[in-house]
Amino acid sequence: MEGNFKMMAKTFYGFEEILAKELRNLGAMNVKAGVRGVTFEGDTGFMYKANLSLRTALKVLKQLKSFPVNDVNDLYRKIYQIDWSRHFSVDHTFAISFTGRSQGIDNTVFAAQKIKDGIVDRFRDDHGKRPSVNTREPDFHFVVHVQKGRCFVSLDSSGSSLHHRGYRTATNIAPINEVLAAGILLLSGWDGQSDFLDPMCGSGTFLVEAAMIACNIPVNINRKGFAFEKWPDFDADLYEKILDSCWKKTREFHHKIIGYDKAPSAVEKSIDNVVNANLDDYIAVRRQDFFQSEKPVDGPLHMVFNPPYGERLNIQMEKFYARLGETLKHGYPGSKVWFITSNLPAIKHVGLRPSRKIKLFNGKLESRLLHFEMYAGSKKAKKQSHGTQD
Incomplete structure (x- = not known):
């Protein structure tokens, strides 16, 4: 079983300190509030608990890699060097979200394209075939952020935004998130x-x-599901234990x-x-x-x-x-x-x-x-x- 790893919970402007407090109360380690996000550490069970319980999080991202990056060609090379088959297979679909700007990386659409190319080229070279992109309902959603010459590659453990609680089927005009x-x-x-x-x-x-x-009450108890339930290493027994503990x-x-x-x-x-x-x-x-x-x-x-x-x-x-x-x-x-x-x-x-x-x-x-x-x-x-x- 994997030990503790780095994660980030995304939130709205103004909620960073509340989210940090929620994470500490749940038992997260090394909690640090940023802008519209809070970084922390925990294990797989904690990732499940965070998705179930965090009231002010929009997403929980599992950080896979971080590395210095000079420009889009360097970004492609370093994305290619990652062993992507450790995270998903050619039979899965995937999507990329890219945010941020840095020296030599100022076109987000082009950067996202280079990241996609790096992933599929690595699969094609290693396995002779490549996974498909699905922007609507991917099996795996990778979130890549570049800031001040550093690149952070994360995997979205939540799926659709965590504001989709599952209880609200009827809405008025402009309902509050x-x-x-x-x-x-x-x-x-x-x-x-x-x-x-x-x-x-x-x-x-x-x-x-x-x-x-x-x-x-765990806030996402009525939700249809989370992205991590599609992952090959999803531990259904552990998830049930976490759910029972929350209840x-x-x-x-x-x-x-x-x-x-x-x-x-x-x-x-x-x-x-x-x-x-x-x-x-x-x-x-x-x-x-x-x-x-x-x-x-x-x-x-x-x-x-x-x-x-x-x-x-x-x-x-x-x-x-x-x-x-x-x-x-x-x-x-x-x-x-x-x-x-x-x-x-x-x-x-x-x-x-x-x-x-x-x-x-x-x-x-x-x-x-x-x-x-x-x-x-x-x-x-x-x-x-x-x-x-x-």
Whole structure:
């Protein structure tokens, strides 16, 4: 059995430190956060566990080689020198993704072509035939990155992006990415220790991700499969042991997770996705216009949501965000409120001062994750009460 090896988990901008924390909590070694990625070390079983459990990872890549590279011809030579038959056979299909730039390597399409040539030429010279390229559903997906004169060759252990959790079959317009939703929840400090509300729940992504965090459910438990299951060295018994171990770490949740949406179609889709995730015991969704609502519980409430914006908003932006602020101020005392928006000018119309603003990207849209602390009573009274407690 192979010992520890280098891996990288890819993520969104702004989630690097959260992903690093997730990896450390899972037991990864030598964890180092970078830009949109975190490097770490672990064994085969840990690779299986990382794919099953990481909430903020988009991919888990197994690093095969790294070497200095001068130009595209040098890249071809060094790719050719790798014994590719150790990783896959002529009967498998493969695909190449190439990213990065370096001196002598500035055309990503040409570089990817040279890498492909190096692989198939080596197979043809060693075995008299070559494997086929399949860009849509390859058996093996190799990810090559060049940076500052160094080349990193990795094998994608995940397959399709890990945001494809497997529970979301029904979606609304522009649903929030599942990894983005999980990262926002973790940034907000959600830990399952209070009641939770998404007052504009759309297709229910925040609700499902919040329940999985609260119950410590492995996030990709409903997924159809992973790329590593196609590898010749896939250890099905080990995978089952890892899966069983992840299940044993789940926990009960003793609060409420509630979703509102004013559109009947959204409520229906949310409920479908909650049922697909087997979380209907924990989540209640109902038709409700947030602007006509009040806090649904007596105690502390954790709120996270993704209000409509941009092309999805067919009403006046200023009025919408002003009403949002008014509803929070008058109807939701004692609540921790977080929402993401890419409509940056709209933030000032909320009429509340955010205690935190975190830069994120929703797709290609630069966004802000905002935190508002809605105190029960005035903020001044809250501070005075804290000051007189000792």
